[in-house]
Amino acid sequence: MENVDYARTLGEIADLLELQGANVFRVRAYRNAARTIETLSQSIDSLLEDEDARLVDLPSIGKDLAAKITELYETGELEFLAELREEVPTSLIEIMRIPSLGPKRAKQLWEALDITSIDDLEDAARSDALLELPGFGETLQARVLTGIKQLRARVGRFKLSEADVYAEPLVDYLRKAEGVVDLEIAGSYRRRCETVGDLDILATTSQGSAIMDHFVAYGGVEDVLVNGPTKSSVRLASGLQVDLRLVARESYGAALYYFTGSKAHNIAVRGIARERGLKVNEYGVFSGDDPIAAATEEDVFASVDLPWIPPELREDRGEIQEARAGRLPKLIELTDIRGDLQMHSQSSDGENTIDELVQACRERGYEYMAITDHTPALAMNGVEPSEFKKQYKRIDKLQEKYDDIRILKSAEVDILGEGELDLDDDLLDLMDIVVIAVHTRFTMSRAQMTRRIVRAMQHRKVNILAHPTGRLINRREPYPVDIEELVRVAREEGILLELNAQPHRLDLRDIYVQMAKLAGVKIVISTDAHRIIELDHMRYGVDQARRGWLERTDVANTYSLAQFLELAKR
């Protein structure tokens, strides 16, 4: 089982317990444990196989949950969950996800109207049946119908790059409101999560709350959900929800801190504050009723003796302990990047010529770049060996024109079904670096897939494993693969692992990036650009790298060309 499977099971238990009206702290305990597992860099399976490792040493996992996890591991099932499923229909979980409905109302709908599916719920709402229920009225019923429509229209969160499309013009618009002083997007957007559920915008004004009316009047607004003096909430036509909070200027830092989250990070810091008799909320840090910090985030952190922690690290994944010890990483910056090591030209499925790509990379100040067209196994886009040879000659000619950038001859070589490479060694020998990747046959077993990729990595000419898990955010799950084994082999063989900066890939994900770092494996951040504009996706790759705790020195393409080639060498 994968860690996500354990986490999902515990999450389902939490949902079902919540529907039963169980103690909220018991529910939270399951959620905390699920989160611990989901963000663990080691797999639960390997941990259970390790005699010295104990589940109860993990945060939020005690004797009881350790036993349940072990039962899952050994039998693939959980008796407790089976019992819960007998008592409450699991389909209520879906109903509970509709905005304005929660566990209480979902249970009420089931008990009073025998509603167990979204279809049941829609029928009931359309026939005004919800109005009979205590606590329900016209507005709530209408909101349920809208919620169902939304649910059917869109699954999943917005990719960070999609959120940017809506966020940037909205922020420009909001800044034009009367008296705006500070304006910033907090939440998962500020933490640069790969996807965001909504946008949390904070503002301060010199006087008045005119910005609230300005906000709900924005052209892109489809629905106003909440409209109060300090908080308003809208849904844009795209389906993206945006919250705007107006806070006092003297407590802007506390609010920014509070609404940046993550929730888990905030709770952990609150715990430290509590030990010291302090209270933290969005208005400040309080000793009794006296505010002792509020104006800046630095003040808030200082009040609990912590240095300022970059938003990307605020996930309660060890950043508080490291901050306490003065060991926070100095995170990589976009300007540290000196080259881009995956991009496609017209020869395969790219839009631009090599010449255009070179110009674009020079404009971005890069010292080196690699052209990595696809190989023949990709029937539609692959480049034939003879064409690669011609391409390399063109690169040699082109290179004569420039002494400010090195054009590396390469290819994104397909890993075939048994781990063979899609090009012969004599062609690989012509390349400066060799990038390999899986593009087909995603459905093999975990063991087969791992064996396949490991075999390819062991080929003496290979330097970089591209998008190692194959996932596409919101579109395709990663193929099953033992990522710990890939990291181990990368370490052993001196292979660089790619962090693919395409906003829909961001593969490796943050916790795997951190895992590679801890194992001493260097990462390359590559855009995999198929057109010039996509070279600018580098920033999303750097965001993800920061979330994986990477420093400049952890990333191979922050080094000079000579140093990079040395790092890539087997």
Added chain:
DNA sequence: GCCGTTTTCGGCCCGACTGTTTTCAGTCG
């Protein structure tokens, strides 16, 4: 159900907003 420099019981983050209510429960973040 977890956790512990107030340690084996008694806490566990907490405030804003809404809709339906007549004083507040439920949801949300």
